Amino acid sequence: MQRRHLLAATGAAAVLPALGLRAQGTTKATLRLKWLPQTQFAGFYLAKARGYYEAEGIDLTINPGGPNLLTENLVATGADTFGLSGGTDSVFAAREKNLPVVCVGVSHQQTPFFFVTRADGPIRSLQDFKGKTITTWFTGANYVLLGMLAKAGLRPGDFTMQPQQVSVTPFVDGQIDVVTATKYNEFYTLMTRMGRDKLRTFVAEDQGITFPRDTLIVSETTARQKPEMVKGFLRASIKGWREALRDQKAGVDAVMAVAPTLNRDHQEFMLVEAGKLMTAGAAAQQGLFWIDNGAIRSAHDFLREHEVIKTPVDLAAAYDGSFLNSIAVADRLA
Amino acid sequence: MNRGALRGALGVALLLILWEGLARGLALPSYTLPSVSEILLSAWTTRQALLTAAWFTLAEALAGYAIGCVVGIGIALLLSLLPPVRRGVMPVMMAINSVPVAAWSPLLLLWLGVGMASKIAAVALAVGFTVFLSALAGLDRVDRRAADLMRSFGAGPLSILWRLRLPTALPLIAAGMRVSTVRSLIVAIVTEMLGAYGGLGWIIYQAVVQIDFVAVWSAILVASALSLAFFGLVGVIERRVIFWRSS
Amino acid sequence: MTTRARFLPPWLMTGARFILGLALAAMLWEAAVLLLGIRPHILPRLSTILSAIAATPGAYWSGFLRTLAETLIGFAAGGIVGVLNGVLFFRAPALRDLLFPIFVVSQTIPVIAFGALVVLWFGNTMLAKAVIAFYLTFFPVTVNTLLGLQSVDPRHTALLRSFGASGRQQLLRLQLPMALPQIFVALRLAASLSLVGAIVGEWFGDTTGLGVLLLQAMYNENVVGLWAAILCAAVLGTGFYGLVALAERRILFWGAEQ
Numbered sequence: 137m138q139r140r141h142l143l144a145a146t147g148a149a150a151v152l153p154a155l156g157l158r159a160q161g162t163t164k165a166t167l168r169l170k171w172l173p174q175t176q177f178a179g180f181y182l183a184k185a186r187g188y189y190e191a192e193g194i195d196l197t198i199n200p201g202g203p204n205l206l207t208e209n210l211v212a213t214g215a216d217t218f219g220l221s222g223g224t225d226s227v228f229a230a231r232e233k234n235l236p237v238v239c240v241g242v243s244h245q246q247t248p249f250f251f252v253t254r255a256d257g258p259i260r261s262l263q264d265f266k267g268k269t270i271t272t273w274f275t276g277a278n279y280v281l282l283g284m285l286a287k288a289g290l291r292p293g294d295f296t297m298q299p300q301q302v303s304v305t306p307f308v309d310g311q312i313d314v315v316t317a318t319k320y321n322e323f324y325t326l327m328t329r330m331g332r333d334k335l336r337t338f339v340a341e342d343q344g345i346t347f348p349r350d351t352l353i354v355s356e357t358t359a360r361q362k363p364e365m366v367k368g369f370l371r372a373s374i375k376g377w378r379e380a381l382r383d384q385k386a387g388v389d390a391v392m393a394v395a396p397t398l399n400r401d402h403q404e405f406m407l408v409e410a411g412k413l414m415t416a417g418a419a420a421q422q423g424l425f426w427i428d429n430g431a432i433r434s435a436h437d438f439l440r441e442h443e444v445i446k447t448p449v450d451l452a453a454a455y456d457g458s459f460l461n462s463i464a465v466a467d468r469l470a
Numbered sequence: 471m472n473r474g475a476l477r478g479a480l481g482v483a484l485l486l487i488l489w490e491g492l493a494r495g496l497a498l499p500s501y502t503l504p505s506v507s508e509i510l511l512s513a514w515t516t517r518q519a520l521l522t523a524a525w526f527t528l529a530e531a532l533a534g535y536a537i538g539c540v541v542g543i544g545i546a547l548l549l550s551l552l553p554p555v556r557r558g559v560m561p562v563m564m565a566i567n568s569v570p571v572a573a574w575s576p577l578l579l580l581w582l583g584v585g586m587a588s589k590i591a592a593v594a595l596a597v598g599f600t601v602f603l604s605a606l607a608g609l610d611r612v613d614r615r616a617a618d619l620m621r622s623f624g625a626g627p628l629s630i631l632w633r634l635r636l637p638t639a640l641p642l643i644a645a646g647m648r649v650s651t652v653r654s655l656i657v658a659i660v661t662e663m664l665g666a667y668g669g670l671g672w673i674i675y676q677a678v679v680q681i682d683f684v685a686v687w688s689a690i691l692v693a694s695a696l697s698l699a700f701f702g703l704v705g706v707i708e709r710r711v712i713f714w715r716s717s
Numbered sequence: 718m719t720t721r722a723r724f725l726p727p728w729l730m731t732g733a734r735f736i737l738g739l740a741l742a743a744m745l746w747e748a749a750v751l752l753l754g755i756r757p758h759i760l761p762r763l764s765t766i767l768s769a770i771a772a773t774p775g776a777y778w779s780g781f782l783r784t785l786a787e788t789l790i791g792f793a794a795g796g797i798v799g800v801l802n803g804v805l806f807f808r809a810p811a812l813r814d815l816l817f818p819i820f821v822v823s824q825t826i827p828v829i830a831f832g833a834l835v836v837l838w839f840g841n842t843m844l845a846k847a848v849i850a851f852y853l854t855f856f857p858v859t860v861n862t863l864l865g866l867q868s869v870d871p872r873h874t875a876l877l878r879s880f881g882a883s884g885r886q887q888l889l890r891l892q893l894p895m896a897l898p899q900i901f902v903a904l905r906l907a908a909s910l911s912l913v914g915a916i917v918g919e920w921f922g923d924t925t926g927l928g929v930l931l932l933q934a935m936y937n938e939n940v941v942g943l944w945a946a947i948l949c950a951a952v953l954g955t956g957f958y959g960l961v962a963l964a965e966r967r968i969l970f971w972g973a974e975q
Contacts, residue, residue, distance in 0.1 A: 166841075172933050173924065199841050202831040202920045202932065204663065204678050209501050215837050233681045235501060273680045299667060303938060304579050305758065311583075325938050329758075337929055344691070396776040397930055477814030485819055502837065561738035561955075568954020570913035570922075572829075572928075573947050576935035582761060599907070607902055642902070645864070649857065649906075656827045660917075665828060674830045690826055697825035 142185035149395035149449045162195040163365060167342025168216035170350065171201045173395040175380075176320060176386035177220065185390045192368030197295045197396075211353050214236050218369055223349025225276040228445050231454045236356040240366055240453045241373075241425030242432075243350035244413040245338040249277055249318045251284075252307070252326060259313060262288035262338060268313035271300035276347065277316050279442050284343045304329075324402050345438060346417075346431045359456060366459045374424050374468055381411045381470050415470045423468025427457045474596035501520045504684045517675065520692050527662065527669040528696060530586050531654040534593025538654070539647055541594065542601030550609040550635065551627055567603070575661045584665040592661045597650040604646025608639025646707040651700040659693055672698075728963070735959075747784075758940055760886045766944045776930070781949050784927040787843055787915035788957065795907055799855045800900060803862020804888065813863070824856050832921040841922065850914030854907035861903035865896025901965040909959020912954050927953070 169177050180198060181190060189196040201207060201214060207221035208230035220243065221227065227239045251270070253259040259268060265285055272278050278297060285298065304322050307315035308329050317323040321397070326335055340347060352373075354366055380387030388403050418428040432455055439445045460468070493505035500508065513520060529571025551555040575592050582588040612635045620630050631680050644684070670693050677685035743763055749755065750762045757765070770777050804822075806813035828849055829837065841846035867893045877887050919928025927950050934942030 170921065172929065172936070174805040197841075200833060200924055201931075202922045204675065204829060204920075205836065205922050206678055206681060206833055208681060209683075209833045210836060212499075213837055215833075215840070220946065222679075223836065226679075229681045233501075234499070235681065274676060299665070299672070301637070303584075303665075305580060305938070306583065322939070394924060397945075399937065399939065402937065445614060456816045473809075474814040478813060479820035481815035481817075481819055482822070487950070501833075502732075503834075557734055558738050560742070561735045562742045564743075564958060565739065565951045565955050567957055568909060569947050569951045570916050570954070571911055572917050573931050573950050576931070577940075577943060577947070578937075580940070589895045603905070604902065607846070645861075649860075652825050655825070660829050663827075671827075674827075678830075678833075686830055690830055693827065694822055694825040698822065701821065701825075 137281075148188075152338050159220065162190060162193050163362075164195045164197075165189075165217035165365065165369070166197045166199050167218040167220065167369075168199045168207050168210050169201045169220050170204075170207050170222055173198075173391055174199055174321075174398065175388055175391050176350070178221070178380040178407050178410070179377025179390050180220070180373055181390040182387050183372045183396060185393070186376065186379070187373050188372035189369070191374045192365075194365060194368055194372065196369075208235050208237050208353065211355050214355060214357070214446045217354065217358060217365075221351050221353050223351055224347065224432055225275070225349075225439065225444075227351050227454055228352065228436060228439060228449050230416045231449045232445055232447060237353045237354050238356055238359045238453070239351045239427070240359070240457075240459045241352035241370060242348045242427050243352065243425060244410075245348055245415075245417040245426070245428060245431070246413055247280060247345070247347040248320070248349050248413050249273075249280075249316055250323075250340065251281060251338040252315050252323065253311075253313060253336045253338070253385045255334050257336075262343075263290070265314065266290055266294045269296045269311075269315040270316075271298045271312050272304065272314075272316040273461045274299050276444075279439065279444055280340050280345055280347055281316070282442065283345050283438060284338065284340055287343045287345075315350065319413065320406040324405050329458065337451045345434075347430065347435050348431050350413075352425060359459075363459065369441050370425065370459055371467075377414070377424050378470055379383065381414070386409070411470070419470075421449055423465055423470055425460055425468070427455050427460065429455070429457075476635050501681070501683045502503050504687055508684055509687045509691055512684040513691055516685065516688065520670075520689065523668060523670045523673045523689070523697055524692050524714040526586075527655065527658050527671065527693070529592055530589040530662075530669065531658040531700075533586075533687075534590040534653040534658065535597050535650065537590065538597025538650065539601050542598040542646075543605050543643060544600075546605035546609060547631065547636075550606065551631065563599075563602075567599045571657050572660060575657075575664055578661070578663050584667060589658045589661045589669070591664070593654045593657045595658045598639050600650045600653065601646045602641065604649075605639060605643045608642030609635050611642065614658075644711070648701065648704050648708060651704050652697045655693060655697045655700065723846065734858075761941045763946060765941055769941045769945045772947070777949055778876045778943065779925050780927045780930050783843075783925045784867045784912070784915050784950075785953055785957075786940065787846040787918065787926070788850055788953070790843070790847035792854055792907055792911040792957075793846065794851040795808060795854025795911060795958050796858055796904055796971065798851070799858025799903070799907070800862050802855065802859040803866060803896075803900075804893075806863050807857070807866040807892075808884075820856055820859065823852075828852060829917055829920065835918070836921050838915075844917050845921065846918030846923070847928075848916040853910040853914040855904050857903040858900065859900045862896060865899030866892050868899070885958040897937060897969060901969065903963070905958060905961050908958045909954060914955065916950065 150171070152410060158375070169180075171183070184196055191395055206226075207216070207219035210224055211219040211221070212230065212235040219237075221230075221237075224239075224242070227237065230237050251272070258264060262285060262435075265288070268279065272281050280296070282292060292410050298312070302326055304315050304317065307314050308326070315322070323335075350362060352370075359366060380390070384404065387407050388400065391403060392398060392400060407457040414424055417431065419426045422428075429451070432451060436445070436449060436451060440448060489503075490506045493503050498504075531668040549559060571592055574595060575588075576592050578588045578595075582591055608712075609631075616634055617630055620634055625633070658669065659671035659674070662669040663675045670689050674686050674687045677683070677689065724957050743781050746763045750757075750760055806817065835849065839848050873891060874887055881888065915926070915930035916931065919926035920932055923929050927946050930946040930949075931943065933939075934946055
């Protein structure tokens with residue numbers, strides 16, 4: 137009995153220094169996602185699986201999000217080091233409430249959601265939204281829709297807008313006329329249940345409105361005290377994303393390894409769509425996670441106009457491209 | 471009695487003072503812990519919206535509560551009269567009950583939509599099972615010798631149920647109903663958070679997204695006050711009824 | 718009544734009846750979906766759900782184990798603290814008056830609203846989930862322990878005291894055993910509540926657990942996956958509840974023997 141203890145003790149003694157050494161070389165950090173594991177985040181999972189964060193000296197844990205978890209909140213308080221948060225809108229809201237977070241990269245360059253109607257239904261243009269029932273997310277998408285409809289000459293009283301959550305079934309069943317769908321999630325469900333040719337989409341960019349979403353954030357403290365770690369994190373993440381977009385099977389595999397019950401077809405579709413959103417607009421020339429100041433300014437002004445943001449946000453303080461700029465453009469291109 | 475209430479008030483007051491002191495003393499940001507005064511102020515300034523939401527949630531909770539109590543007690547009575555059916559049904563009942571309401575909520579939303587019906591169903595489910603189980607436990611608690619005695623005097627199962635088992639079960643049924651008051655509001659709020667057109671859960675969900683933590687706390691404050699009032703009311707009714715039955 | 722029944726121990730009979738009941742329900746389910754033509758989006762066939770579980774058994778198994786562990790820790794902590802609280806409040810009414818209202822208030826708060834706070838305070842550990850399970854369970858046990866202790870006939874206590882029994886002896890020999898039926902009612906409730914706590918706790922950003930599977934299925938509108946997770950939760954809940962009920966029967970039976 138005692139001998140076995142001794143043996144175990146020496147065994148542990150042999151292992152521990154090795155562990156200690158590794159821990160010394162790397163810094164522990166966490167990445168809080170905006171949602172549960174899916175290929176919307178494939179690049180991060182692939183970078184982790186291939187050890188790119190470790191190579192940058194970061195021992196990274198990826199924490200999924202969930203309902204009623206706000207990434208900005210967790211990063212501001214230091215509970216998480218990095219965050220992939222809601223989007224430009226949630227960064228504005230956080231800065232307005234004095235949460236000390238800084239955006240160091242933008243993933244989705246364009247509005248990742250659109251508004252869907254039945255192709256064979258009465259709605260053919262935005263003007264036709266008049267008198268119709270619409271469901272949308274009251275977390276920013278509602279303002280995008282209001283803005284789009286305003287440009288088409290409609291006023292808030294002209295249509296019924298209801299909150300949308302959980303299910304697109306009411307739309308499939310014909311109880312509502314317009315549904316909001318992310319290009320990678322709800323739209324996939326709609327396509328599989330109704331068929332792509334049965335659906336008509338209305339895109340914000342067509343009305344000159346852009347809402348970049350999926351923002352990478354750190355706390356002001358991290359940005360100030362550990363700039364090298366932030367740069368290293370970006371380098372590793374971009375490397376993971378480039379490979380995930382090029383070798384999509386590997387990207388999907390990395391996510392499916394974490395969440396095996398996911399539907400593989402859906403995840404493959406999602407990665408394709410995520411790739412499109414990440415390489416759209418200025419990112420085509422400037423590379424992944426590019427902070428397109430023009431698009432952010434226009435999203436900001438749009439939200440100010442609708443009084444979602446009560447006071448103007450100092451964009452230069454909220455969005456810091458210096459970490460990204462430390463990486464050569466050639467290494468950022470997808 | 472009076473002294474107990476005084477002590478209770480003292481305990482709550484101490485907690486509130488500690489909370490206020492902690493939040494102010496450590497200058498905690500509102501996203502970690504807002505001070506009590508901040509929460510109260512916010513609740514007062516948004517009282518209109520909060521009250522509307524509170525009525526919405528209360529309506530769902532009350533409707534679900536009433537349905538749950540009636541159905542729960544009804545099924546318990548029925549099953550206690552029909553032992554063979556009970557043995558067959560119980561496993562299924564237990565299986566349904568063992569799935570947390572939190573897991574049923576998404577399904578109820580898919581089935582019944584985002585409106586009030588899904589919340590009422592969720593509350594009825596949660597309350598129904600709590601009341602059902604405590605009623606069944608209460609009905610089982612009867613003294614077998616007393617039942618045998620009644621039977622030997624020619625009493626039928628219905629009369630034994632009414633005269634003996636129900637009165638014996640009453641305290642447990644009442645306890646189940648009292649516990650359910652609080653659960654009814656929580657379940658309504660949790661289901662609202664997953665999808666709703668209004669209510670306190672909806673306000674909380676919106677406030678979290680808009681990074682308005684003081685609003686979250688003030689909605690919780692209202693929810694808490696509402697639960698306590700409901701709990702207290704049922705408690706008072708319970709005391710009256712049981713007092714009346716036992717005298 | 719049959720000869721076979723006499724050889725089978727009663728617990729086996731209960732078990733057999735239980736399984737028979739479930740098998741019957743399963744057949745009803747499958748038949749109802751097939752015959753009534755229920756849309757799979759509302760209620761899929763049981764066989765579809767089972768084959769979904771069989772397709773990725775590892776995910777469901779590890780989720781099951783993880784949730785089980787959280788449930789057990791939360792239940793144990795809630796049960797122990799609940800009984801201790803009950804005894805404490807019984808012995809020190811002043812403390813009860815002071816703390817009880819705060820406990821009651823604490824139970825009126827829907828924890829899910831404070832997801833971020835839970836992560837902030839307890840991190841992303843299993844502890845955070847167990848804490849929520851604990852939070853949901855300790856109060857019912859406290860209340861029922863207190864009620865059970867208070868319902869002990871004071872004349873019995875007086876009798877025991879007249880024989881020179883110490884406070885501790887009174888508690889262990891008379892009051893707690895008499896309160897056990899009440900305590901077990903709460904423990905059975907706590908068994909269900911601790912599972913709720915564990916599952917809701919997993920909604921605050923976790924990678925494994927039945928709660929994660931539920932959430933994932935729900936937001937992907939994967940109704941089959943939703944039912945698969947519900948089924949796993951049902952197995953866990955029923956099993957755990959059954960164990961507590963079995964313990965209750967054993968222990969209360971022993972109590973009656975004494």
